[in-house]
Amino acid sequence: MKISVIGTGYVGLVSGACFADVGNTVLCLDVDTRKITMLKDGIIPIHEPGLDNLVQRNAAAGRLLFSSNYDDAVSHADIIFLAVGTPPDEDGSADLTHILSAARSIGERLTKPAVIVDKSTVPVGTAEKVKRAIAGELEKRGVNVAFHVVSNPEFLKEGAAIDDFMKPDRIVVGADDADAAKQMRQLYAPFSRNHEKFVEMDIRSAELTKYAANAMLATRISFMNELANLSELLGADIEAVRLGIGMDPRIGPDFLYAGMGYGGSCFPKDVKALIKTASDHKQQLHLLTATETVNDAQKNVLFTKLVRFFGGDAGLKGKTIALWGLSFKPNTDDMREAPSRILIKALFDAGANVIAYDPVAREEAKRVLVAEHGEDLCNTRLRIVESARQAVEGADVLVLVTEWKEFRAPDLPFLAEKLKQKAVFDGRNIYDPEAFAAAGLVYEGIGRRSGKVAQ
Ligand SMILES: NC(=O)c1ccc[n+]([C@@H]2O[C@H](COP(=O)([O-])OP(=O)(O)OC[C@H]3O[C@@H](n4cnc5c(N)ncnc54)[C@H](O)[C@@H]3O)[C@@H](O)[C@H]2O)c1
Numbered sequence: 001m002k003i004s005v006i007g008t009g010y011v012g013l014v015s016g017a018c019f020a021d022v023g024n025t026v027l028c029l030d031v032d033t034r035k036i037t038m039l040k041d042g043i044i045p046i047h048e049p050g051l052d053n054l055v056q057r058n059a060a061a062g063r064l065l066f067s068s069n070y071d072d073a074v075s076h077a078d079i080i081f082l083a084v085g086t087p088p089d090e091d092g093s094a095d096l097t098h099i100l101s102a103a104r105s106i107g108e109r110l111t112k113p114a115v116i117v118d119k120s121t122v123p124v125g126t127a128e129k130v131k132r133a134i135a136g137e138l139e140k141r142g143v144n145v146a147f148h149v150v151s152n153p154e155f156l157k158e159g160a161a162i163d164d165f166m167k168p169d170r171i172v173v174g175a176d177d178a179d180a181a182k183q184m185r186q187l188y189a190p191f192s193r194n195h196e197k198f199v200e201m202d203i204r205s206a207e208l209t210k211y212a213a214n215a216m217l218a219t220r221i222s223f224m225n226e227l228a229n230l231s232e233l234l235g236a237d238i239e240a241v242r243l244g245i246g247m248d249p250r251i252g253p254d255f256l257y258a259g260m261g262y263g264g265s266c267f268p269k270d271v272k273a274l275i276k277t278a279s280d281h282k283q284q285l286h287l288l289t290a291t292e293t294v295n296d297a298q299k300n301v302l303f304t305k306l307v308r309f310f311g312g313d314a315g316l317k318g319k320t321i322a323l324w325g326l327s328f329k330p331n332t333d334d335m336r337e338a339p340s341r342i343l344i345k346a347l348f349d350a351g352a353n354v355i356a357y358d359p360v361a362r363e364e365a366k367r368v369l370v371a372e373h374g375e376d377l378c379n380t381r382l383r384i385v386e387s388a389r390q391a392v393e394g395a396d397v398l399v400l401v402t403e404w405k406e407f408r409a410p411d412l413p414f415l416a417e418k419l420k421q422k423a424v425f426d427g428r429n430i431y432d433p434e435a436f437a438a439a440g441l442v443y444e445g446i447g448r449r450s451g452k453v454a455q
């Protein structure tokens with residue numbers, strides 16, 4: 001099949017490359033000409049494991065093309081995916097500027113029948129807006145071209161995006177036309193034996209399914225974070241509780257990890273957008289509002305622990321805090337809504353210095369932090385270094401922020417020797433408190449029983 005994908009962010013690039021890999025001819029378009037130039041040169045603008053190989057292989061085979069020209073994209077395809085960003089607007093609603101602009105660009109050029117697919121995460125009713133935007137442009141041109149808009153939300157996770165796309169749990173398609181639905185079924189056949197993963201429904205339900213999934217997962221995380229904070233007060237260990245409840249098949253083991261609060265480009269914005277959609281319909285989503293409140297508070301939990309450890313806000317002034325990890329989760333350089341940003345701001349406000357290391361997000365973090373705090377503050381109070389060991393040199397304490405694999409087996413005698421205050425704060429509960437205590441290190445996790453340091 002001939003496909004165009006509009007937008008070359010995570011979703012556009014991963015889905016475009018995966019569709020090409022199963023034999024389709026895919027044209028990926030972006031209005032960001034810098035990205036298209038990079039992609040044409042074989043450079044992948046984001047860090048996603050396996051994506052460089054996948055893109056290069058399919059580009060070399062002539063199945064994956066890049067362009068910033070809408071004429072190319074619209075004339076190329078029978079199926080056009082919209083995978084542009086839908087960032088939060090000031091009032092929390094999803095900003096549809098990009099998706100409607102892309103729809104108009106298609107309408108201005110469409111000359112043959114096509115299926116237009118909403119792949120971006122968009123509020124219920126957006127497919128109708130996209131349809132109106134395209135139809136409006138066709139009308140202006142005085143032409144009549146048959147087209148259908150379908151909803152096909154994406155469920156991939158950053159860091160595991162290719163696997164998620166190639167082996168999906170489910171493929172949700174909302175359509176109001178049988179032929180368009182059939183084309184989608186055929187397109188996804190290579191990813192779903194006997195179409196067993198294909199779930200077809202009406203368009204509005206498909207749009208809501210995407211928000212329902214993210215809202216449910218975000219709520220699980222906030223639930224566990226609240227219980228973690230309670231565990232601390234009760235002298236229980238949230239890690240034991242997690243194992244104890246996760247084995248119940250009705251609960252399941254995934255997405256039960258307490259930590260520094262959920263971040264990333266999706267959960268925070270999608271939770272906000274669903275709350276806003278409901279309030280536009282005069283319904284208050286009490287549970288989801290609490291999910292968000294708990295998450296905002298959780299992003300400050302580690303800072304509160306640091307304040308307590310240093311005997312109050314003033315105690316942090318002039319201290320040096322080492323951070324391991326900056327990206328919002330491992331295996332990505334994405335800094336969108338990363339909990340590290342909240343922690344770094346609080347540390348700067350308290351007068352502390354930060355030495356940070358991240359395996360891949362160093363450049364992106366620097367860009368984001370300089371934009372947030374200015375060159376001067378970053379030059380004087382922040383050092384982003386080239387190794388985990390370097391980050392610890394001269395630091396008072398260490399905070400594990402992102403659970404990258406390379407942080408999982410730390411050299412404890414080295415930490416005990418280098419950290420001036422011999423203390424480690426584990427924002428992801430990946431360490432064994434007893435082992436740290438045995439090495440003479442104070443250990444604090446999230447909702448955990450700390451090991452007792454041998455005197
Ligand atoms: N990032 C994820 O893991 C993920 C997963 C599932 C769903 N989603 C959803 O998919 C959508 C895209 O997310 P993303 O993270 O890939 O976005 P992104 O912000 O990384 O990339 C979006 C791209 O769209 C381009 N763009 C904007 N307006 C355009 C236009 N009019 N024409 C052509 N290109 C245009 C931008 O230049 C940018 O490169 C969002 O709605 C998001 O919620 C994201």
Ligand SMILES: O=c1ccn([C@@H]2O[C@H](COP(=O)(O)OP(=O)(O)O[C@H]3O[C@H](CO)[C@@H](O)[C@H](O)[C@H]3O)[C@@H](O)[C@H]2O)c(=O)[nH]1
Pocket residue numbers: 121154155156157158159214217221254255256257258259260261262263264265266267270328329
């Ligand atoms: O038990 C857990 C699991 C995750 N997180 C945090 O939750 C956030 C989101 O993590 P994850 O879901 O793995 O990453 P995303 O790439 O943001 O993926 C989510 O958002 C995407 C965009 O909508 C969806 O497609 C995915 O299905 C959905 O998992 C991160 O900050 C994680 O640290 C926790 O704190 N505890």
